[in-house]
Amino acid sequence: MSNRLADGGLIDRGRRLRFRFDGRGYEGFQGDTLASALLANGARLVGRSFKYHRPRGVFAAGVEEPNALVTLLGQGRREPNARATTTELYDGLVAESQNRWPALSVDLMAVNGLLAPLLPAGFYYKTLFGGPGWRFFEPWVRRAAGLGKGSTAPDLDRYDHKYAHCEVLVVGAGPAGLAAALQAADGGERVMLVEQEPRVGGSLLWDRRTLDGRDGPAWAEAQAQALAAMDNVTLLRRTSAFGYYDDNLVALVERRTDHLAAAPAFTTRQRVWWVRAKRVVLATGAIEQPLLFPDNDRPGVMLAGAARAYLNRWAVKLGSRAVVYTNNDTAYACALDLAAAGIEVAALVDLRPAPDGPWPARLAEAGIALLAGHRLVGCRGGQSVHGVEAAPVNGGAAKPLGCDLVAVSGGWAPAVHLHAQAGGRLGYDEALGAYRPGPVRQAHESVGAATGMFELGQITGATVDDGDASPVGPGVEPAPGKVFVDLADDVTAADVELAQREGYRSVEHLKRYTTLGMGADQGKTSNLAGQSLSAKARAESNAAVGYPSFRPPYAPVTIGALAGADVGLRFVPQRRTALDDWHRRHGAIFVDAGHWRRPRAYLRNGETLEDAYVREAAHVRQSVGIADISTLGKIDIQGPDSLELLQRVYVNDFASLKVGRARYGLMLREDGLAGDDGTTARLGEHHYLMTTTTGHAEHTLSRLEYHLAVDWPELRCVVTSVTEQWAAIAVAGPSSRDLLREVLDGVDLDDVPFLAVADVTLDGVACRLFRISYSGELAYELHLPAGFAEAAWTRLLSAGDGLGVAPYGMEAMGALRIEKGHVTHAEMNGQTGAADLGLGRMAKAAKPHVGRAMSQRPALTDAERPALIGLVPTDGTTDFKGGMHLLREADVTPAPSLPVDSLGHVTSWSYSPALGMPIALALLNGGLAANDGATVYAHDPMGGRVVRARVVSPHFYDPKGERQRG
Amino acid sequence: MRYSAWSLLREAFGGHRGWSRVWRDPEPQARYDIVIVGAGGHGLATAYYLAKNHGVRSIAVLEKGWLGGGNTGRNTTIVRSNYLLPENNRFYEWSLQLWEGLSQDLNFNVMFSQRGVVMLAHGPDQVDALTRRGNSMRLNGIDAEWLDRQAMQDFVPQLDYSDQARFPIAGGLLQPRGGTARHDAVAWGFARAADSLGVDIIQNCEVTGFNIQGGRVRGLDTTRGYISCEKVGLAVAGHTGHLAGLAGLRLPIESHVLQACVSEPVKPMFDTVVSFGRGHFYVSQSDKGGMVFGGDLDGYNSYAQRGNLPMMSHVAAAGVSMFPGLSRLKLLRHWGGIMDMTMDGSPIITESPVGGLYINGGWCYGGFKATPGSGWVFAHTLATGKPHPLNEPFTLDRFRTGHLLNEGGGGPVPNVH
Amino acid sequence: MFLIPCPHCGPRAQTEFHYGDDARRTRPADDAGADAWFDFTYQRDNPKGPHREYWQHVAGCRAWIVVERDTVTHEILSAAPAKAGT
Amino acid sequence: MADATSALTIVTFPGRFGRLDQGGPGLILRERRGLRLTEVAAWDATGLDLPGPNASAPLGDGVALNIGPDRWLLVDTEASPDNAAVVDQSHGRVVLRLTGAAVREVLSKGCPIDLDRFAQGDVAATRLGPFATLLHGIEGGVDLYVARGYAQACWEWLTDAAGEYGYEVPIP
Numbered sequence A: 001m002s003n004r005l006a007d008g009g010l011i012d013r014g015r016r017l018r019f020r021f022d023g024r025g026y027e028g029f030q031g032d033t034l035a036s037a038l039l040a041n042g043a044r045l046v047g048r049s050f051k052y053h054r055p056r057g058v059f060a061a062g063v064e065e066p067n068a069l070v071t072l073l074g075q076g077r078r079e080p081n082a083r084a085t086t087t088e089l090y091d092g093l094v095a096e097s098q099n100r101w102p103a104l105s106v107d108l109m110a111v112n113g114l115l116a117p118l119l120p121a122g123f124y125y126k127t128l129f130g131g132p133g134w135r136f137f138e139p140w141v142r143r144a145a146g147l148g149k150g151s152t153a154p155d156l157d158r159y160d161h162k163y164a165h166c167e168v169l170v171v172g173a174g175p176a177g178l179a180a181a182l183q184a185a186d187g188g189e190r191v192m193l194v195e196q197e198p199r200v201g202g203s204l205l206w207d208r209r210t211l212d213g214r215d216g217p218a219w220a221e222a223q224a225q226a227l228a229a230m231d232n233v234t235l236l237r238r239t240s241a242f243g244y245y246d247d248n249l250v251a252l253v254e255r256r257t258d259h260l261a262a263a264p265a266f267t268t269r270q271r272v273w274w275v276r277a278k279r280v281v282l283a284t285g286a287i288e289q290p291l292l293f294p295d296n297d298r299p300g301v302m303l304a305g306a307a308r309a310y311l312n313r314w315a316v317k318l319g320s321r322a323v324v325y326t327n328n329d330t331a332y333a334c335a336l337d338l339a340a341a342g343i344e345v346a347a348l349v350d351l352r353p354a355p356d357g358p359w360p361a362r363l364a365e366a367g368i369a370l371l372a373g374h375r376l377v378g379c380r381g382g383q384s385v386h387g388v389e390a391a392p393v394n395g396g397a398a399k400p401l402g403c404d405l406v407a408v409s410g411g412w413a414p415a416v417h418l419h420a421q422a423g424g425r426l427g428y429d430e431a432l433g434a435y436r437p438g439p440v441r442q443a444h445e446s447v448g449a450a451t452g453m454f455e456l457g458q459i460t461g462a463t464v465d466d467g468d469a470s471p472v473g474p475g476v477e478p479a480p481g482k483v484f485v486d487l488a489d490d491v492t493a494a495d496v497e498l499a500q501r502e503g504y505r506s507v508e509h510l511k512r513y514t515t516l517g518m519g520a521d522q523g524k525t526s527n528l529a530g531q532s533l534s535a536k537a538r539a540e541s542n543a544a545v546g547y548p549s550f551r552p553p554y555a556p557v558t559i560g561a562l563a564g565a566d567v568g569l570r571f572v573p574q575r576r577t578a579l580d581d582w583h584r585r586h587g588a589i590f591v592d593a594g595h596w597r598r599p600r601a602y603l604r605n606g607e608t609l610e611d612a613y614v615r616e617a618a619h620v621r622q623s624v625g626i627a628d629i630s631t632l633g634k635i636d637i638q639g640p641d642s643l644e645l646l647q648r649v650y651v652n653d654f655a656s657l658k659v660g661r662a663r664y665g666l667m668l669r670e671d672g673l674a675g676d677d678g679t680t681a682r683l684g685e686h687h688y689l690m691t692t693t694t695g696h697a698e699h700t701l702s703r704l705e706y707h708l709a710v711d712w713p714e715l716r717c718v719v720t721s722v723t724e725q726w727a728a729i730a731v732a733g734p735s736s737r738d739l740l741r742e743v744l745d746g747v748d749l750d751d752v753p754f755l756a757v758a759d760v761t762l763d764g765v766a767c768r769l770f771r772i773s774y775s776g777e778l779a780y781e782l783h784l785p786a787g788f789a790e791a792a793w794t795r796l797l798s799a800g801d802g803l804g805v806a807p808y809g810m811e812a813m814g815a816l817r818i819e820k821g822h823v824t825h826a827e828m829n830g831q832t833g834a835a836d837l838g839l840g841r842m843a844k845a846a847k848p849h850v851g852r853a854m855s856q857r858p859a860l861t862d863a864e865r866p867a868l869i870g871l872v873p874t875d876g877t878t879d880f881k882g883g884m885h886l887l888r889e890a891d892v893t894p895a896p897s898l899p900v901d902s903l904g905h906v907t908s909w910s911y912s913p914a915l916g917m918p919i920a921l922a923l924l925n926g927g928l929a930a931n932d933g934a935t936v937y938a939h940d941p942m943g944g945r946v947v948r949a950r951v952v953s954p955h956f957y958d959p960k961g962e963r964q965r966g
Numbered sequence B: 001m002r003y004s005a006w007s008l009l010r011e012a013f014g015g016h017r018g019w020s021r022v023w024r025d026p027e028p029q030a031r032y033d034i035v036i037v038g039a040g041g042h043g044l045a046t047a048y049y050l051a052k053n054h055g056v057r058s059i060a061v062l063e064k065g066w067l068g069g070g071n072t073g074r075n076t077t078i079v080r081s082n083y084l085l086p087e088n089n090r091f092y093e094w095s096l097q098l099w100e101g102l103s104q105d106l107n108f109n110v111m112f113s114q115r116g117v118v119m120l121a122h123g124p125d126q127v128d129a130l131t132r133r134g135n136s137m138r139l140n141g142i143d144a145e146w147l148d149r150q151a152m153q154d155f156v157p158q159l160d161y162s163d164q165a166r167f168p169i170a171g172g173l174l175q176p177r178g179g180t181a182r183h184d185a186v187a188w189g190f191a192r193a194a195d196s197l198g199v200d201i202i203q204n205c206e207v208t209g210f211n212i213q214g215g216r217v218r219g220l221d222t223t224r225g226y227i228s229c230e231k232v233g234l235a236v237a238g239h240t241g242h243l244a245g246l247a248g249l250r251l252p253i254e255s256h257v258l259q260a261c262v263s264e265p266v267k268p269m270f271d272t273v274v275s276f277g278r279g280h281f282y283v284s285q286s287d288k289g290g291m292v293f294g295g296d297l298d299g300y301n302s303y304a305q306r307g308n309l310p311m312m313s314h315v316a317a318a319g320v321s322m323f324p325g326l327s328r329l330k331l332l333r334h335w336g337g338i339m340d341m342t343m344d345g346s347p348i349i350t351e352s353p354v355g356g357l358y359i360n361g362g363w364c365y366g367g368f369k370a371t372p373g374s375g376w377v378f379a380h381t382l383a384t385g386k387p388h389p390l391n392e393p394f395t396l397d398r399f400r401t402g403h404l405l406n407e408g409g410g411g412p413v414p415n416v417h
Numbered sequence C: 001m002f003l004i005p006c007p008h009c010g011p012r013a014q015t016e017f018h019y020g021d022d023a024r025r026t027r028p029a030d031d032a033g034a035d036a037w038f039d040f041t042y043q044r045d046n047p048k049g050p051h052r053e054y055w056q057h058v059a060g061c062r063a064w065i066v067v068e069r070d071t072v073t074h075e076i077l078s079a080a081p082a083k084a085g086t
Numbered sequence D: 001m002a003d004a005t006s007a008l009t010i011v012t013f014p015g016r017f018g019r020l021d022q023g024g025p026g027l028i029l030r031e032r033r034g035l036r037l038t039e040v041a042a043w044d045a046t047g048l049d050l051p052g053p054n055a056s057a058p059l060g061d062g063v064a065l066n067i068g069p070d071r072w073l074l075v076d077t078e079a080s081p082d083n084a085a086v087v088d089q090s091h092g093r094v095v096l097r098l099t100g101a102a103v104r105e106v107l108s109k110g111c112p113i114d115l116d117r118f119a120q121g122d123v124a125a126t127r128l129g130p131f132a133t134l135l136h137g138i139e140g141g142v143d144l145y146v147a148r149g150y151a152q153a154c155w156e157w158l159t160d161a162a163g164e165y166g167y168e169v170p171i172p
Ligand SMILES: Cc1cc2nc3c(=O)[nH]c(=O)nc-3n(C[C@H](O)[C@H](O)[C@H](O)COP(=O)(O)OP(=O)(O)OC[C@H]3O[C@@H](n4cnc5c(N)ncnc54)[C@H](O)[C@@H]3O)c2cc1C
Pocket: B037, B038, B039, B040, B041, B042, B043, B062, B063, B064, B065, B066, B067, B068, B069, B070, B071, B072, B073, B074, B075, B076, B077, B078, B079, B205, B206, B207, B208, B235, B236, B237, B238, B239, B243, B258, B259, B260, B294, B336, B337, B338, B339, B363, B364, B365, B366, B367, B368, B369, B370
């Protein structure tokens, strides 16, 4: 640590930490940041610039840092673009520099710097599209752009979220925030104080002030302790407020383990807080702005406040000879601090012709030369600054000043980001050369330096020393040369002027054309300077130029943190039926249905999916199978007007449905297209149980609730979801009755005709039996309280052993229903109406119902519309495929003339165990009426396959329905 | 001045002093033949093709803010023609073909990058639905390829193929010619080209009212004075409903916020465009290096052009769940745009019940890719008073007759498309 | 994420609710004719400013409520049960 | 038939888990099994004195929770309201009892309501992460009701959230 001052600083010299940067080992102290530790080791060069690959050093001491971005490595982790200035040092930290090849000190990509004349702002809009074209140039441009390298490996860390509520949220624990928090907490209200740094104090950590007789850091710590002692206060360190949203919702990100060599178990790396505050106090301080001069990007040029931070907070001896360059009083203390630390100050160069007040005198007292009315016109150096040239602002000879450190202050801009995100307006303050917070839209106020107020006594109410300094100062016209406005994105003054000349006049065009303020720092130290240049070029005020919108996040936020804990397998919660675990244990492969998972098939030794479903489906046709159909939506409907509700939502009639009977029903949406279907049973005089499809269950419930609340509040009736209460098991096949006879009590199954409902018991548990058939076989659906589902299921399996019972999954269910021509969501896809699905007759009931009016529209009643048909391969063997299009023969020639009109498409297909061949359902223009018996070609151009097929009725199997009634 | 490597070289020696202005900043004239409202990509493209293809000489484009500042300047730049319905895929394919020659035509590099667009399929239903779509594309002469799971893994190895994926990838529908373009450049390229053909682009000029007499539009009130004209073309995207309201019309359109975001720049790590429909997530990497991604609509009517936390958090969760490498990157900025959502999810490019007033809107999530095609057919419609065959289906009347263009089958609720 | 003052539960995060539709429309009678139905089903005022709309408190009390909300600022001007008397 | 099967069978193991070096488990988590749950939904006056919004009240041997306008959940008690549907939900919802010092900390990881203001006897139908839940304030903790189909995922969510405070699943 060659450049560490002998004493001072807020570091723990007792705790040495080892770290590596670009493969070299270094040491630092507890309390260092990576930036301060690198500087303390004399490592100046920390990165290469975005576009020209110029050598760059640490420029700032906080989130505003534009240059010092590194990649953090270690323990299977890789994080590009970490700011060295906010990365707390820990033992074993490993970092590497970015955007250089092959190495930081010898970066061959620096050739871009030589080509700079060819690469002005937006050069890529003017070229690279001719010749071999963008396709050729783009990969080069992409490789040159970007900063660090990301990793595609899964993140080994976890993240979480937390909601919090408080009366007052104070953002920033500098003097202003500490004072505001204490004041608010006194009233007993819930107060949250959040600070992005690991320590409270803000500017007091480096500004060497005394308050109430204590030095700044001690005063701040005392305030923090007073706050910590109150149980209505939450103080969060390492926590940044990054977004200010509607209704005073402020988003924070807390870095919980990033500063630790090893994170404690069960602790997330970062946490996003969603804080709902009655009132927000923004005590976010101010961000120092630079002054522009040629080659102002050399390592060793840094903000004056940052220089003081490295000196005072981290005890870094930044160089041996410094020049301080300023337009305002605040940097005088920098010169004094440098001198006090034993660094020679070649001169303080002040733009102002005659700076007054106490500071020039203090400078003189310390024997530091003042060059008033001067500006810097040059800066020499390579991988480090060697010297600068100062010249009178009004013209005159330049004077070289040898130095290895240039501390710059162009004044301080209030950190108005959150204020602006919240919808607050900003007002440009000509004297300050920055925006101040203006009128607000939400409940927040700004205090302290965030308003441009720099009087410490007034901000804190404490008795303070005479160290106040005003940030007010004039602007400067940079001397000609390579003047960097935006270090993060390598935007120069020439780029800004070029944009202006070319007519990119709006501040948003300026931003987008030059990329000013679009880098990782979002222009925290460059936007204002760029806007000022633009204003000068336009001979207009800064206020007229304006500013681009402020958007969250205030500083970049880890995407994993925003995502929180519900990622990976937990991204969408898994909904499980009561039989889920049984399926899992018995070889089920699952398929998603809404949030549910359902068994697709139960694979036995070595079976393929097709083997399994064909076996399962055949089984149902031959003996008996059982299936878990618990995911069907179930809605209990009660009240005197229940029937009226059904009459209004279903297209078909329910008035004639008797108690103890069930009926299939079809619902349309308001636009007249099919919405949902299912069976509804009448359980009592004013009591119905509606079933819905799995996918539409929630929507249908919600629509019923909507109709009852909004459209028909006069109906006395209530709907209640009982989907979760009842498990449901389909028992299907010629032996289903025999099987049920074995296990059910309380009913004579011969008295349960097709579409009847019966109350039964199974081992003493009250269940409901519905004689409903989806498979077309003699079949039942048994509804039973979910907790008994597994017992009932295994009971059915053991009781049916002799009958050869077997479970069947979704795929077999699909095969069975396709054989029967029943539609599901593949056909009821939101583009089909009742008639298209072959359900037109149901809608003939002369009663108003949802969707009736719109279903009469011409296009929906057109006989040429696609309608449901069946398909069989003319060769009796070739498989179909979902998503095949139906074409005329002429259109399936090897080279048809495109475009080709599709006549329809295959919606579902299966191998039919009953028919012994592949079959399909399809929607075909004109439907069966126009095409019965016709030959069509089912074409899968992507798969390169055509199936010659015959159009048949979609009811392939037992079209009269004799088996289900049997 | 024409842009080329040579002009750049020449200017490099002259300190870049010789570049001409990209567009003028004219004062509005009292009268134009055709006024386009909205200097987004669509408005500017319309003006350009009106001048270029139809020889119209008196055109103004009025923009309430800065040109390109609407959705054109804030979209995730995906260009594709992978639609299901022939009406849509033919229109978008024509647009895609225009994209393929756009940089040359405009003499402005719009950085159209044909890096491919993949839509992921998970369950068997999605495989069928995307197969149907890809096949429809092929029947219309559009490139489409099916990638099975293994092919997906080869093509986009960055996605999660492990047993930690909540929605395992079954395959994907790839359109190789799809890709991205530099959104701002599209607005600027069209603006520069239109300006050079004499189109007046007038920024900071908000249309505040219509002068309609005898059922015909005669002129417009604007914040920069009254402008009379023969015909008006609305191309105001999220503000279509609002402006139609000023002209006394109600439309089957609602305005909703769609959000997007960008990460800090990183070296190339993602070379195509992926959309993960099941998780409402899609992602690509900008040439600058930012991962650009977004998700679903916020779901309620809004004219607030800003983002919010729940949707961003959800988008991040979907992103990390499908593309785990996103987790340790950092979000740089997030924002919103106001979407003109129609009731069937397809656009409207048509005459209106008011004589001389034409509407181009209802672009939902997908109007950026339509930019050149939309300008082409809207210019045709404005110039001839009749639709181009490609925009014939995109009428207002279709909602009345039921000839809906509903790709996904969602009902008449915008937030389901 | 604005707050919606649910008349039953009190102020709750917007994420507990599901947006329904424009509440200025009323469902026409079945025989009101094609125009009325077209208007109801498809046409929207889509105002920039106060908007009356239905929301359902899906993750809460499940009530459907009518909210008046500014579509530009998201400020909620009023909220009441959709069904009178609840 | 035997006892009903718990929806949590494969995830509940008695014991202490997570971080326990900070003064013991912050959360004690168990399933309340065998409760009788009845949903009452009224289309008109019930004729009963049932609790108002966000509140609960003792009823018979059990308690009635207001869960929405004209809707109540009766826990281990019964009632015969007029003009109302009375629907069994005993199997439809899983009830978890959360007690211990860290209950609020854990719930606040997914629940957007102001839990500081949620007192004993209060009822809130609200979200917990991705789940729609019903919270009932009890002495020293909260009873959490969640749909059976999500119960396992919700349990996993809670135990994950509780890891940093340590949690205990008592022997039933
Ligand atoms: C986050 C997001 C992601 C998207 N992603 C994609 C994508 O990946 N691919 C894709 O194809 N599409 C995408 N879109 C959609 C696409 O951006 C738009 O459909 C398209 O850009 C619309 O272009 P436009 O020219 O019609 O509208 P805009 O660019 O919005 O232009 C309309 C202009 O009209 C102006 N205007 C409004 N009112 C007035 C008035 N009264 N007077 C004068 N001027 C007025 C506005 O200021 C604006 O500049 C996305 C949109 C968003 C918001």
